[in-house]
Amino acid sequence: MYLNRIYKNFRLTISIISALLLFFIVTLKAGNTLTIFSVLLDLVAITLLFSLSVQIKEYIRINKISFLSLTFAVAVILGILLMSIWTAQMFMDNLVQKLNAEFSVFSFASNVVGIIYFCIFAFGLTFVFVVLKEFYYSKRIKYNPIYFQLLIFFGILSALSFTIFQEINKAVSTAFMVVTILLIVKNSFGISWIAFLNKKEKYKLLLISLAITVLASVLVGYSADVSLHSETLKSYSTGFNTIALLILIYSLVYFGVLFFTVLFHLPTAEAFDRKAEEVSSLHLFSTLINQVIDFDELADTITDLTRKVSSADASWIVMKNGNTYETISQKNISEKDITEINNYLLYSGECKNLTKAKICSIDKSSVKSKLSEHLSSVIISPLKTQTEVKGYLLAARKSGLLFYDDEAKAINAFSEYASIALENSRLLKESIEKERLEKELDVAREMQRKLLPANDPKFSELHISSIFIPAFEVGGDFFDYYTDKENEFSFIIGDVAGKGISAAFVMAEVKGIFESLSKILASPKEILVKANRILSRTLHCKNFVSALYGKINFITSEFEFARAGHCPALLIRNGEIIKYQPKGLALGLDYTESFSENLDDLKIKLQKNDTLIFYTDGITESKNQLNEDFGDERFLKTIKINLNKDINQIAREIISEVSIFANNSTQYDDITLLILRWNKN
Template sequence: MPQFPPLLAQFRSVLPAGRTGRIALMVAAAVLFAVLAVTHGGFSLVGAPITAFTRVLINVGSIGFAALLYLAATPWFERSRYDPLRALWRALLMAIGLLMVMVVLRMFVGEGHVNPRTSLSGDLATAISAIVLAFIETFFAVVVLHSLRPLVLFRRTRRTRQIWRAMLALMSVAALSTALLLPTADPPILTTLLVVGSLVPMVYCAFRLGWIVPLTFRHKLLTMLFSAGLAVLLGLVLFQQFSGLASAAGLFAGERVPYLYLFSRSLGGLVVFALVFGFLYTITAVLSLLFHLPTTQAFAQQTGEIRAFKALAELSTEVLDRDQLVETISGAPVLAGIAESAWLALIDPASGSLAPRVAAASGITKQDVLRLVAVDALVEDVARSTAPLLLGTAAADHRVHAKPRDHIGSLAVLPLMAGGQSYGALFAAKPMTDGFEDDDVTALATFAGQAALALSHASLFQDALEKERLARELALAREVQQRLLPQSLPEMDGAELAVAEHPAEEIAGDYYDVVDLGEGCFGILVADVAGKGAAAAFYMAQLKGIVQSSAKLTRSPGAFLALANEALTPSLARRAFISAVYGILDTREGTFTLARAGHCPIVMARADDGPWLLRADGIGIGLDPGPLFRRTLHEQVVRLVPGDVFALYTDGLVETRNADGDEYGYDRLTDAIHDLREHSASDVLAAILSDRRDFAGSNSLADDLTIVILKWNGVGSSAALPETTEPFTIRPAFA
């Protein structure tokens, strides 16, 4: 069975792989060709006609030889990195070589002769020409196909690959359909149909030209020249087949037969198809290149950006680490193949020096950079001009001290500017002079712009990270602080409580607590630590500890505050103090005893009297170590009447200011409480909060805000107390 190249290509994985496989294929091709050559030579010399069977055998064998050669060459072509210019150049040289062989053969062998009886070579010279040309032209066809294959399959899909294989298959089948024919006979209708059929994938493949777009202007120009040259040479080779150097004198006067047809009609057909495809492809490539030339500039910029973005996309994940970022930036131009060496000189004001520092270098050592290039002067230059600086002949610039062996023939200096700030410069060097194309510089400049952004982001990111960390810690502090506040309020006979606590920032300086002291007594504390922030939170935590440990020890609010003062003063900073108000509600006696340590006065409203601001004397906690505090502290005892309302609050309430700068103040507060005195504690609280909001004109707080509303509903026992018309009495806390 004949083996079709496309089928073999599909089953390539089952073929012997690796070096041994390649050699086996080559040997098989060589042996096959030797057999074919000997057969052709033998029959030609003997001059005996060959049977149809032998002819078919020879043709199938020839196609098999072409297939083996194609497969044997595949790994060789896939081994090296593909470069269209090199591939086209190679094909071009080979075409020239082929034409030269044709000329040489004609010169030494002369006009070939066809034996009209056998339709084979008429003499030894013709046979040799046929054998040599069959080998070289098949080889050339394989090279052309392999040279164009990567171009056709550029950004290939499964479909593209299938069409390429279909093209090869149709070519082979069309070639085999002539296996029975004499070299000069007209092809049957089947062959014509197959040829037309193989033209469809050929045309499809000929328009696979996507690889052209990303080429630089210079590459496009060169590729166009090479393609045009190859097209001309392929045309010449094809022409020579039928009426020129590669043909022998025909059976009848004037008719010429290609040597290849003498060797094998099928192989001749296959080679012609391959060369026609090559011709077609190079022509479409030339035309396409011609049309793409004008758009190159715009595209170059785009590709430059794409390259730069690609490099930066890779480094965006490393942006966390500035050291890694600078390494990546200096490495990118080298990796992208734009420069042979690159380095990054950064101005880092944080280092305390305004002189640029070579932060990273790629393809060159930092020492060499410092030795060969006056980095400071160049950075200063581009930072001032904010434009890329291109030194086509680097050695000619007084700021570069490089010899040819130092590989700094041309140097590009790109400023790193972001947000109007200069971060330094990116340097890219190539060993040859004038090594940078316009689009290289564009790509580098784009990259440098992105790199500068990445650098500025990196420092912003560090700041943000720091802020984020602080925010997290503040949130945590807030959470801890929140747990220092009562999670629930105790049930009190005859009294109701409502509490609001709104910190202005994460950490509040306000504190309140309600403690069940037993026997119907409850301690209610509202305190304000001077200042806000972390220190305030610590003092607050300390105060909480004192409340927990000491509140139950005394029924005298003054005594408790004095205790708190003495416990806290030693640990409070000199400028820190706490204002507090502590009231003890005795639900059995119907009294509310208050002591005030430098805190805002308590508002008290009564059904048919008041309102009052209760402000017994007392200085803030932390202002005096003890004696003065105790001496000045007074307690105020209120004999409760049902309906009495008290408001304990921090200065955040009365010092709330509106847009005009006016304060909410004590008058407005006392009036409001007085007006609301018949409502429940929670209604009073809600009304005060909304009144404050209305006054301020916004929800935002300049200071922490804490409000505790106490409403006494219990049966007043004031009748049982000593006869007095005063609603409250004031007495020294420490008599």
């Protein structure tokens, strides 16, 4: 960094020293016609030009100035140079008329004005030459610097030859001059960078190049004739005057050729702009395909680019949604017009089994009169993945303008990229949604796990066995034990309608309600009625809860329970299975008095070895690969086969039979099984 700064300061110092040397040498020369002085002036002038060119080139490179801006800068500089000639002429005329001092004073003043004038032209023409050099090397297919290097070489020879040979041998100087001009003409052709400008920029370039051609021709006239301008430059450096003339000739020829080149490019400028837009849009899509982008944002980008690619007035995208089509993005067209055109093209069979872009004229169709805009031509292209058409990309034009085959091909290629980008975005959206649901399910599973009892309580009078198997999507099964009251054991088993985190939240609320009510109320019916009343404030009808609340009195051996729309209770006694299904509506289905009226309490006097089985519908509604339910019959049969076994063994056998029946089918609901065995006489 430090060395770079020193280098920059060194170049600036060289430029300043060169200008000062010119001033002092001209002052010392004072009419001396020795060739050595003239050659020395030329060498100092060339050093100044070289130093300036390096600094100007670096400035252009660092600031990345566009071609159009550089062209405009050349026009401004040539204008300034022309104004400098006119201003200097007026100044010198006034100075001669008004200055009545000694000749030495006049000579010093004219030298000061002259060096300023010389530096202005040195900087201005160096800038023009550097710009011409940039134009020569830009956007070329083949890098061939030899012709430009020859131009510089013969330009310097021409400058020095006019100084060295002067009047002795003009033929040598003229020969160098002719070769240089021929190289200028050669280097002025093959202008390739204008092809990369759009139509608007080409119009601007046409006007600027015309202005430069006019300015350069006037300046060439001043430099070629015997005038105050040419004599002033010659007084400092004959060689520089030659170089200035050559740079101006180069400007005249180059920008003259540029003017006609742009003029010939204008008729095809619009077509080129459209092709450039197509390439740019396709390149953008190749980037978008590999990027993470919102589906709606992508659809809007596609419709916007479609208008640019096809020079259309309107565009929209429709996607299949069952047997209908849904508009997902639109630009510059109303919903009404979209509906009418969709009905005409998609529902009427006009574009049935479309495999590539198709041009459809609606100028003379029945739909024309129904449109609010004067649309005349439509391109429709399928958006497909592999062989399936997912939707359509459409573009429309107004005012009788039609689409052509090359535009249809462009839209067809464009829609293929769009299809891939949309499908990638859709899959990404689904993946994000799936990930969100999985996280939600993880939260629900964790909530459910924490809400369920960690261990079964142990009593001498009662053996308890429970099994809970959560579904993939997390159902709403729950159960809990209450042992706060002396000589009494209570429990709840239930199922919240719905799945996922919403069911888990309801489950948490219901469990808390029952835990509180079990401490203050005695009757299972009372507890269910009170719970239903509390849930009326928060529970939506879609989240109703089936529940069975029971309690066992260890002293009286009495089992009392109430059932709110839950699966029946099963009693195994003396080898028989007895089903108890007292009346009761699920919690949340009815908040009136009829809920209490339709809820029955049931009491059973327990005997030794009585077994009570409570379960949720995840067992009986478990499905196999044929979509058949496990059902009550298989469930009761499994119990009957194993009723004399230990309750833990009975529970395992039931779950085993359900698993064998399901045969790896997805478990869509929780499975909860609670078995109690009474051991007291």
